[in-house]
Amino acid sequence: MSVALAAAFALPLSAQAADTPELAAIRAQIAEMKQSYEARLQALEARLQDAQAAVAEAQNAAASAQQAAAPAAPVAAPAPAAQADNSFNPSISLILGGSFSNLSQDPGTYRFGGFMPPAGETGPGRRGFNLGESELTMGANIDPMFAGQLTFALSGENEVEVEEAFVRTRSLGAGMNLKAGRFLSGVGYLNGQHSHTWDFVDAPLAYQAFFGGQYKPDGVQARWLAPLDTFVEVGAELGSGRTFPGNDRNKNGFNATSVFAHAGDDIGDSASWRAGLSWLSTGAAGRDYEFDGIQNAFSGRSSIWMADAVYKWAPNGNPTSTNLKLQGEYMRRKESGSLASSERAERFASTQSGWYLQGVYQFMPNWRVGLRHDRLASGSPFIGLVDSGALGIEAFPELASYKPKRSSVMLDWSPSEFSRLRLQFARDEARPGAPDNQVFLQYIMSLGTHAGHTF
């Protein structure tokens, strides 16, 4: 309106040079009208703002009545309406997975040449159709101080396992986080990630040989993030030491200790890196295994060094269309103590190592390819029973020096963030002299609350 008025009057007025009293009066009138319109417009806008703010508040109230995790209410939000009974229930997320495997060697004969067979999840699994691990996670804040989470792993063999069950602090501040219960240890890179987020069907050979899959202590963990512009995190864990490479020693105190440090930063907008060093020390008492019908047992200390590095790249940091991820880890385990066989025990010492390197490239939206190479080196252990001549070296064929290796290539398609289909080929030379050609078809689907993924 004011624009139209201005347009109507502006031209003739500026054209007239002479300033008659009549003109001045008209000018004054226009100025007054303009002012009054401005004031009214401003008043209207203020009313509109108030009305919009009221709508937002009403929506907040409605949302918080519906769900516990409603948007953070403004400071002066009205009290929400009566809560439904289930609004404090933990959030639930469910991962469903399964695979179809074609293996050229009998998976029953799977072993890592030169290594004592680890306890836990090793090998490629069974042939044909397999129900993978279904993961059920429940989590919620407990009170202002604590939050808790429980993850069940339901295996295809109808076994239920508590994968993780921990409570953690929420508000210690100063960069501190404490955790207690059973949790994925912070050592290394891949160890802290649930198997459904892995880029390949199976864990690297080094994780299988040294941890029997993943290291999940029952214990406490402390992490501290340094107040720097660069990411520097240190952590320590005390555990029961019941899980491989330790075992249940019926002892008081902490039977496993680990410490780790990670550093990382961004390189421009497009790339970031993280690298770390970890150390884990645990022990075993009569950790037995059977090979070719002969029962042997190791007792002593087991310590592992790990170095890990990951580099991620995406144009401008937007991973939607293309992105690249490179990661590698190196592990070195020293075990020393005694090895018992045929009711005799003598000193035993071994130094074994392993590494993997992998790259995954998303070449177009939803499609990724990946390549991974795994190596293990068993070295030649010192076996006192052989050294003293009590037994021949042929009594320990499983410990004969060998270097298992594996190469894998995968292609996966993720129609959305919640589903993924994967095809993987691998040539696995973990058994001496019997390469296994493996083909996997896998699905991984995520239902319910979708927790964020770590870097």
Next chain:
Amino acid sequence: MNNIRTKLLAGCVLALAAIAPSRAALNVLTCEPEWAALTQELAGDKVSVSSATNALQDPHRVEARPGLIARTRNADLLVCTGLDLEAGWLPLLVQQSGNAKIARGQPGYFEAGSFVPRLDVPTKLDRAEGDVHAFGNPHVHLNPHNIALVSVQLAKRLAAIDPANAAVYSARQADFAARWTAAMRKWETQAAPLRGVALVEHHRNMEYLLSWLGMRQVGTLEPKPGVEPSAAQLGQLLAQLQQQPARLVLRAAYQDERASSWLSQRARIPAVVIPYTVGADNESRDLFALFDTTVQRLTQAVK
């Protein structure tokens, strides 16, 4: 030996002191660049502000990068859109940072989306409908009236956290509001020809812009929110446009151009890229420039 150790320790302390961030100003971390720009308008040099994401990143899909965790650790105030836009990365970031000041519910956590009226609040929550946001469409900043609403609340929050500078925030907010109101009137006048114009968008991230300018969305390139466009679905959309024509196909600077240019060529309508947020290009360096550019590109396309 002891001497060497002392020297080493002293060296470490010095090195730490050198890389530790200065603690002079209030440290504000925003999830999206538009809130960094707004904080800058309201607080000037009283804060040191940075954004977790840039204009060429999809705010739904951001990695909890190590550098970002470190920045979250040191923030005094976190300013985010909320409404689950950052659900995939922010909770993890806040948890890993061990910074209790900026946890949800604390004064250090400011959720801009909760201060504006929301569009597209779903009546039914089902992932079969794609990546739906339970609290409504979170891309609220593209209606400048929402920016005005948020600016009032953000200035209040800055004053609550940093009472020493409360007068500065209040004065700067009044100044910003006056300039913003004038600018909105200008944009609304300029955008008058856009009223009623039908268009296709990439993702439902322009709803607040469209409802402000009175434009009509007649289709999206994504078949469902968060699902990438496929050839078959684009074909269907093209057929649908024969019945119900659109004047342009709109996408944000961070979105892949392929689907948009495909439709633009087949349907013979212009493909328009708008900055979406501050810093996407040289013409969109601040909030005012963001809307100047947006309105200008849209009006040019329908001339």
